[in-house]
Amino acid sequence: MSFPEEFLHYLWKFCLLKKQEFKTTSGDILDIISVGLHNNHAGPDFESAKIRIGDTLWAGNVEIHIRSSDWYRHQHQFDQAYDNVILHVVSEHDQEIIRNDGTEIPVFEIKNLIPAEIAQNYISLMADLSWIPCEKHLAGIEPFFIKSWLSRILIERLEERSIQVNELLKEYKGSWDDAFYITLARNFGFKTNAVPFEMLARSLPQQLLGRYKNRAFQIEALIFGQAGFLNKNFKEEYPGLIMQEYRFLRKKHGLNPIDKYLWKYMRLRPRNFPTLRLAQFAALILKSSHLFSRILNEKDSRRIMRMFSEMPLNSYWETHYRFGQECQQTSSALGDKSIDNILINTVAVFSFAFGLMHGSDEQMNKGLNILEKLSPESNAVINRFIKIGCIPENAAHTQAILQLKKSYCDQKKCLSCGIGTKILNHKNASTVSNVF
Template sequence: MCLILKVKYPEELIQVLWKCRLYANAAIRCVGGEQVQVLSPGIYNRDAGPDFLQAKLRINNLLWVGHVEIHWDAKSWFAHRHQDDLRYDNVILHVVWENECEIRRKDGTIIPTLQLKDYVSADILKQHHHLQQSRAWIPCADQLQDVPLHIKLQMLDRMAKSRLEAKAAEISLLLVHYKNDWEKVTQQLFAESFGMRVNKHAFSQLIASLPANILDRYQGKRKKLEALLFGQAGLLSQDPSDNYAAELHDQYVYLQQLYQLRPMSSHEWRFLRMRPANFPTVRIAQLASVFSEMTRICQLIVSTENLRALQHYFVDISTSEYWSTHYIFGKVVKKHAVRITSTFLDHIAINCFVPILYAYGHRHGDESLLMRAIDWLNQIPVEQNTITSHFAKIGLSAQHAADSQALIQLHRAYCEPKQCLSCAIGIHLLGRTRS
């Protein structure tokens, strides 16, 4: 037993302490004196009803199987009106931090109450406070290197799947918007990949602005697709700087009138502090060349077993010759390569091929596609970004793209909002302080 200052801890902490048995387990007793042996804390319930279902307890040497409800204090039972809810009549133990009153079932029998604070080490609470108050890059930055590798790997595996599930959910929303048109959704994700982080939204707007099936209509007609995409992007000047730009402008004016097109504002595009090879003008030219060769990209993704074979379809696609001596319209530069690089194809795979494959498998109940998507991520080299480099410095290095995607998900969904109580690493750090 330990003396703990009266601080109102979150109910989630009490749930974790119960679920993970982070308390002195030797001889715990209810407030009424009943001796309790926890055989199973139960299954955490994410839906309405008691917090833990089908718990197995031995209370005064009598086996009980039923539900466990968790509260900060006993009065919360009445505040939540559990006394009027029949689902709580099968509660066999009420676990609270502060006990102030007796709880009874509808038939008048008392529900045993365990005041958990009497059995929790002060060191666990100090660790929880340390994690929540930390101002480090992530709460456990000063302790992460001491966490066993198998726990880190367990969390990375969970986060990699969580990130794929999140992307699949986003794709499901796009499918609703595009009336179940997988190819249109794939074209949007493919285009967003060309925008990288800075111009992702602008590329999304560009594809969304195009009439249905227009890319299919002009497949094989690269110049028309260049005119269409550059025109819709708002990047064709009314006063063209050279013959190439003038030709695209004239073709776009025709297409604009034919399809009643409304172009984007050129201000949507970002050029500052970017490598010229990533300028949106260059990426739009590459995108037009890809769509000139193929538009049924989803079909290609799903039907291709091997990731490198899929990427090989895009290796030899190049832009118009104009872009080998230009990064923007009207300004000649030294001749350079404009093919899609293998590194950029890996980026496209991470942000388009893999999510589409996973979402398609999820939607159609095809486990083999889900496994293939994860396998593809494991084949791609680790992404280099601030998140992966920060984690590497404090003891968690990514080995491949599945890991780097997992680290991004971990940082955004758990570390930044300090969801340590939902993280295997955070729970381990709480548990190791138990005395």
């Protein structure tokens, strides 16, 4: 059977070929001292490898293909990056490969060196049509191993999200406060109203809101007005007053509101209605100007978490979810799950990103500590992982699980996943070294 290159990479990287005397296709004894560093970018597959062929010690790069002829099919003969390849590892040797200087590249054929058990495990895993390939095996993996892998995956997720933060920073000319403000607004809308919340924030710079610091009436008028909710006359006093104030502020600052129809209510509980979310957002803006700067200077992650609680809203929202529609008295405060969502998707991400870009372990650890102190998230993906034996202890674990599902399970990248390789080679996974 022909295996894909990524499987051959896995065998080489983790030294999983049958233990015996190795020889090149020319009959020379081959001693693998170091397999090299796996290269996931352009160029040879493994760099800085060390091998001995006969009596000669070589240091250089290793290229891996299914067939030797793939060298020419991939046009490596035209790429100088491949001139330093010291060994061509192939499943099947079907053609001699000559370097540009006229010398032949040694070939190591491995099709008869693949352990049958590992090959069968791989075939079974790739053919599994379950929700995720390892669904039937996950419960048999030690929890400590899974948690260790999730810790690595969490860093990967935060690094990916840091790239998104950097793109926003470029747009706002390096202003962390502005980038944080836009992201915070987007996450206040959660999935349903993320887009209109971001549009609102972009139409209403925090520098303008800062001019009305400690003036709740103006802040509320600006936010509801720019959101498109103050474009009619009201019978109730509170919305009528902020409508009049917004008309003045709109003319003064040359503002253009977004369209009201962008806001969605369908299938939302009243406590998640955009009008109540906007009131909560106004309360946070009123309470915390230059919020990200405060977060950076605060060392206690629990105090950071408390910044998003105890935000007093106008009493109007104690009996309303929407303008002009009175309801029974209820709590208008931001709920614990909503606060957790903002801490997970905004505060922790920005703390980590800032630390990553400025070389600050303190800020990176602050982001990680916040996730570790929060309760596990609950959604369809997390609940399915729990059902098959992966039990998260905190939000750090659930964030890692979401990354695992998106970047590994959905793409069947089992050979790049610690859990996948553990299942493929359960006998040797705990003792793998970098030497044959």
